[in-house]
Amino acid sequence: MSTLLILMSVFAAAFFWWSSARAAAERAEQVGRNACEAAGVQWLDQTVHADGVRLRRDHHGRLGIERSFRFEYSFDGSARSVGRLVLHGGELVSFSGPERATSVVTLH
Numbered sequence: 001m002s003t004l005l006i007l008m009s010v011f012a013a014a015f016f017w018w019s020s021a022r023a024a025a026e027r028a029e030q031v032g033r034n035a036c037e038a039a040g041v042q043w044l045d046q047t048v049h050a051d052g053v054r055l056r057r058d059h060h061g062r063l064g065i066e067r068s069f070r071f072e073y074s075f076d077g078s079a080r081s082v083g084r085l086v087l088h089g090g091e092l093v094s095f096s097g098p099e100r101a102t103s104v105v106t107l108h
Contacts, residue, residue: 017089020065025050026089031085036073039098042053044072044080058090064089073098 025043028048036043058064066088072080075098083097 014015021043021050021053021067023090024065024067026071027090028071028085029086029090030095031087031095032069032073032083033070035083035095041098042074042077044074048085051084055101058088058091066093068094071097 023031027046029046033043033046048069048071053065053067054061056066066086068084068086071083071085073083074080081098082096085092085095085097086094
């Protein structure tokens, strides 16, 4: 009986880990896609890649999982640039990548 309980606990923990990792990846994809769209650049490969996972405390002192992701984008369609973002839970805590497009003024 106790072996069954241990197995169920292991499967529940594995499912929780997989589910939270999948939710974080979906959130990271949304952030990357929106940033590229706002900056007027191409979001390449239509995906993000997990870069790292660690335990870290948030600004309230609660321990949680921090996941980092990278994605690629292009200004001209040929050169690739790398963007990075970090999520703590579902909250974006760090971002580097394309910036919002600004209007360019040309002087004649």
